[in-house]
Amino acid sequence: xxxxxxxxxxxxxxxxxxxxxxxxxxxxxxxxxxxxxxxxxxxxxxxxxxxxxxxxxxxxxxxxxxxxxxxxxxxxxxxxxxxxxxxxxxxxxxxxxxxxxxxxxxxxxxxxxxxxxxxxxxxxxxxxxxxxxxxxxxxxxxxxxxxxxxxxxxxxxxxxxxxxxxxxxxxxxxxxxxxxxxxxxxxxxxxxxxxxxxxxxxxxxxxxxxxxxxxxxxxxxxxxxxxxxxxxxxxxxxxxxxxxxxxxxxxxxxxxxxxxxxxxxxxxxxxxxxxxxxxxxxxxxxxxxxxxxxxxxxxxxxxxxxxxxxxxxxxxxxxxxxxxxxxxxxxxxxxxxxxxxxxxxxxxxxxxxxxxxxxxxxxxxxxxxx
Numbered sequence: 202x203x204x205x206x207x208x209x210x211x212x213x214x215x216x217x218x219x220x221x222x223x224x225x226x227x228x229x230x231x232x233x234x235x236x237x238x239x240x241x242x243x244x245x246x247x248x249x250x251x252x253x254x255x256x257x258x259x260x261x262x263x264x265x266x267x268x269x270x271x272x273x274x275x276x277x278x279x280x281x282x283x284x285x286x287x288x289x290x291x292x293x294x295x296x297x298x299x300x301x302x303x304x305x306x307x308x309x310x311x312x313x314x315x316x317x318x319x320x321x322x323x324x325x326x327x328x329x330x331x332x333x334x335x336x337x338x339x340x341x342x343x344x345x346x347x348x349x350x351x352x353x354x355x356x357x358x359x360x361x362x363x364x365x366x367x368x369x370x371x372x373x374x375x376x377x378x379x380x381x382x383x384x385x386x387x388x389x390x391x392x393x394x395x396x397x398x399x400x401x402x403x404x405x406x407x408x409x410x411x412x413x414x415x416x417x418x419x420x421x422x423x424x425x426x427x428x429x430x431x432x433x434x435x436x437x438x439x440x441x442x443x444x445x446x447x448x449x450x451x452x453x454x455x456x457x458x459x460x461x462x463x464x465x466x467x468x469x470x471x472x473x474x475x476x477x478x479x480x481x482x483x484x485x486x487x488x489x490x491x492x493x494x495x496x497x498x499x500x501x502x503x504x505x506x507x508x509x510x511x512x513x514x515x516x517x518x519x520x521x522x523x524x525x526x527x528x529x530x531x532x533x534x535x536x537x538x539x540x541x542x543x544x545x546x547x548x549x550x551x552x553x554x555x556x557x558x559x560x561x562x563x564x565x566x567x568x569x570x571x
Contacts, residue, residue: 219457219474223481230485237488244367250480251369252277252428254473257451258380259424261472262390262417264455267397267464270313270421271328274447275335277429278440280305282339284355284430285348285439294354302426308335309422310415318414336443343441350433359434369431376424380469393417397464446497453503454479479503 231238256273263270280301287297312331316322361368384390392413395403404410433439454475460467482503483496 219459219471219478223474223478226478226481226485230481230488234485234488237485242484242488244370246480246484247373247477248367248369249484250476251373252432253447253450253454253479254373254476255376255424255428255431256421256447257454257472257476258376258469259421260448260451261380261455261458261460261467261469262384262393263421264452264460264462265393265397265464265467266414266417267400268317268324268414268417269328269448269452269462270309270418271325271448272309272313272331272335273421273425273428273451274444275332275339276305276308276422276425277432277447278443279308279335279339279342280426280429281433281439282343282348282441284433285350288350288352288355289348294352297352298354298358298430301430302423305426305429306419306423309425310419313422314415314418317418318411332443332448339441339443343439345441347441348439350438355430355434356437357434359431372427372431376427377469377473384469389413389416394465397461397466399465449501450479457503 227238236242256277260270260273283304284297284301287300288294292300308331312334313328316327317324358368358372363371384393392403392408395406395408396410396413400410455467455472456462457475457478458467458471458473460471482499486496486499487493
């Protein structure tokens with residue numbers, strides 16, 4: 202039993218700090234704010250974090266690949282307007298939700314994935330340009346007007362209950378399980394880790410890097426679109442106001458969960474705790490009477506701390522790697538043993554061990570797996 206507990210505790214190493222902080226904040230707010238620990242407030246706390254949770258799950262894969270996406274808030278708003286327009290045409294609600302999620306995937310893949318993965322443009326410039334462009338499209342398309350949405354499917358996604366719990370909680374659980382499966386049980390998830398660790402090494406190992414990055418940003422767009430449909434159902438209207446803090450909060454949650462800003466390390470388990478950290482903090486501050494503007498200030502400070510902690514952790518790991526790879530004292534040369542054979546030297550067509558590259562690594566011209 203103790204060994205099982207020990208292994209479980211060791212598995213939390215990368216997000217142990219945020220786990221302890223979430224538990225600590227929950228205890229503090231439960232003591233200082235009696236209404237905080239009630240069943241109703243806890244359910245509302247989790248359900249209200251659904252939008253951030255879903256967006257952060259998609260953002261996790263983007264950061265694991267070594268990038269980030271500033272356009273998720275604009276994508277969610279644009280999809281909300283699209284949802285209202287499609288419902289006005291009389292299309293059934295379930296079909297509209299599916300079309301909206303697919304539209305978000307197309308937007309993310311084409312506007313972000315292709316320039317970043319295929320052309321090699323800067324992630325910051327591309328996603329910032331996408332955010333700006335989509336914000337303009339939202340304003341032009343909506344005429345700065347809100348659209349009332351009364352479709353029962355939209356309301357069901359955001360307000361109905363199943364087995365005593367709000368539907369957003371069930372959607373959050375489903376998204377988390379799917380993300381966990383993609384991360385740990387698919388070639389796609391492993392390819393993302395490889396690209397985040399070293400894009401060049403990933404390409405040489407047979408991974409189609411551009412295609413994988415396009416799919417990563419398409420996944421982030423789909424998650425943003427799903428969050429947008431839930432947001433429309435919650436408000437009961439499609440509002441042409443882009444949430445500029447959604448992307449930053451999602452990035453903060455991912456970084457707080459232990460995912461490296463440089464990519465290749467982390468996962469959705471830590472992201473879930475990062476989202477809960479922000480949700481618990483904001484809910485507790487709201488019950489304490491702290492204004493929303495100050496809550497944003499606190500979130501910004503947390504993001505700075507998370508980035509600084511990520512950089513400190515990276516430098517510590519780099520220092521440990523350099524110290525461990527430092528060669529020891531050189532030994533005096535000894536005479537060759539009689540009868541010993543000379544080791545094969547590496548040729549231009551061989552790897553560092555002297556073996557032919559054709560026998561150790563084979564990639565197709567496009568860089569895909571054979």
